[in-house]
Amino acid sequence: MRLNWKPFILSLFVILVLFPFAYMILLSFMSGWRFPNLVPEYIGLRNWETILGSEVGLLSSFFSSVLISLSVGIFSTIIGFLISRTVYYHPHKRILNLLTYFPYILAPVVFAACLSYFFLKLGLFGNIGGVIVAQFLIAFPYALLFFSSFWNEKIRSYEDLVSTLGGSPIQKFTKVILPLAKSMLLICFFQTFLISWFEYGLTSIIGVGKVQTLTIKVFLFIKESNYYYGALACCLLIFPPVVLLYFNKRYVFKNPI
């Protein structure tokens, strides 16, 4: 009889995927976990209770991250969508597309290091506004590229049809283009939100330690060897994307345009 090994591999796969989440949650409840012990001295709510106070500033970091990511997600999606029409209907769209790729594939941290002089001169260094602008500069090319497939012949034909039937440009936009682009706009918002939410290098350069998003906090805790708070910050960092992915996958990917 041939052994069916697939269920074992699949179970292992599920365990491997879920393990980091379970480990981070467990570690966030621990303290006094010294080598070589496998069981910590304390497991309880103490670490989580401290985030309700302002002792470690995790809650304010969480809200800063939410504010920054929401702003970056909303602005890059809307502006990216509006400008992508010009770019991908342009006769030289290949060149414009190539120009879009330059900031997109450059390491954000190197981009930020080379831009920091200008941010300093514009008064955008070390504040939330500066971090939002800097992250927008890397999320915007993503949004442009994301919408490149939207502006195709089919959409153009719809636009021409509306114009032929006497529709105004505003009607064309609100009654045809927006409804057609709705699900793509939502996915783009999720993706750009995540780009911002996960961003570390660029934020550390432009924020110069004054803007402490959750990723910055995780890194600070690792440097301080405070792994329990680090795990707690990781939990705050990974669970909003899990919720977003749940909704993203369930409601958006199943409804293609």
Added chain:
Amino acid sequence: MKNKTENIGLVFFILIGVLPFAAAFVYAILYSFGIIGVVNDGFTLEFWEAVIHSGEFFKSFGYSAAIAFVSLSISVVGALWITLKFRHQLEQKFLSFVTYLPLAIPGVVAAFFTLQLFSKGGLFSRISYKLGWINNATQFPDLVNDIYAVGITLAFATMVLPFFVLLFMNVYKNERIEELSILAQALGAKKIQVVQKVFLPILFQKTWVLIVLYFIFLLGSYEIPLILGQESPQMLSVLVIREIKQYDLTKISEGYVVAVIYTAVVALAAVALFLPKKHGNHET
């Protein structure tokens, strides 16, 4: 009216999408030649010569490329195997959601988790101690901050492999590889022939641009090598930031030389990838 709107769109595109990159690149070039900078006196090739002679950039570039290549190879081969063997199971509701979950893990968390598992005081070191394989933490092998970048490679693979599984499954469905495979088998092809002549060629033709893009992303990765890497050689982004942010002001220009070379390489890669007219790349 129509032209006016298009021109405004184009102006905004240049202002937001092109100007910042151009400004950053020009600034880095001027700094690297000593034309600007607090302690620089004017045009000089001294910093370029210093970087080329020290060889640190080339070492770092080779090191980064090797790590990116190995991580990507593991991820692509692993994802191909999973897609080939488990695609039907992974389409079930629960497993489908589980497959998406790793996308919620950012680089900094992946690095932290790898450190927690594989460092000398980490979980596997503790288990090894309890099993009697080691007598103290120092006997545990160097799996993070090590010369072979085992930790970095593991963290990269953890992040990239799930993405490629999703991508390949998506292409498999969209390109109707299932139907083509059945057709090939009906025409007498063996299972291995179906994989070699149908599955792999279609998948690679549709995804090779993204595979190359991921290589470039890994090449410039920052937070994972910053946490899991060693002092020397360092991966490219870590090296650039170390040089630019150092206290010795006379050395900052050398950091910008590295930044200019890295940016030029990446820009050339973009030209090679995206300027030719036709691509079979998969839209994401």
